[in-house]
Amino acid sequence: MIKIYHNPRCQKSRTALAYVEERDENIEVVEYLKNPPTAKELKEVLQLLKMKPMDIIRKKETLYIDSYKDKEFTDAQWISILAEHPVLIERPILINKNKAVIARDEATLKSF
Structure with missing residues (x-):
């Protein structure tokens, strides 16, 4: 099953x-702005992505610029911030078994 953290906008x-719909019938779509991931889920996603919280933050997002840019937080604090403000999470995130990617371009999609 492929899971996608998705923003329809x-x-x-x-x-x-x-x-992914063209290639797999078994898809779980998570509209993460309506159903934000928990801190625990974010930790699991980050492990699969092999990334740190700062790597999945939308740094052009107004909320980030106004409230968080140039501030120091631990990874645990960033995870809590992302769970509270899912608009800051980069998208789309695709997960299949033990592999995850942020699929922002065609090459990443094809490699997934």
């Missing part, structure tokens, strides 16, 4: 969803 997220 995002063109790249819609493209990724269409791509």
Whole structure:
């Protein structure tokens, strides 16, 4: 089963969803702005991505710029911030078994 953290208002997220729908019938779509991941789920996603919380933050997002830019937080604090403000999470995130990617471009989609 492929899980996608999806924002239907995002063109790249819609493209990724269409791509996986063409290739797999067993898809779990998580509209993460409506159903935000918990801190525990975010930790698991970060482990699969092999990334730190700062790596999945949307740094052009107004909330980040106004409230968090140039501030120091631990990874645990960033995870809590992301769980509280899912708009800061980069998208789309695709997960299949023990592999995850942030599928922002076609090459990443094809490699997944």
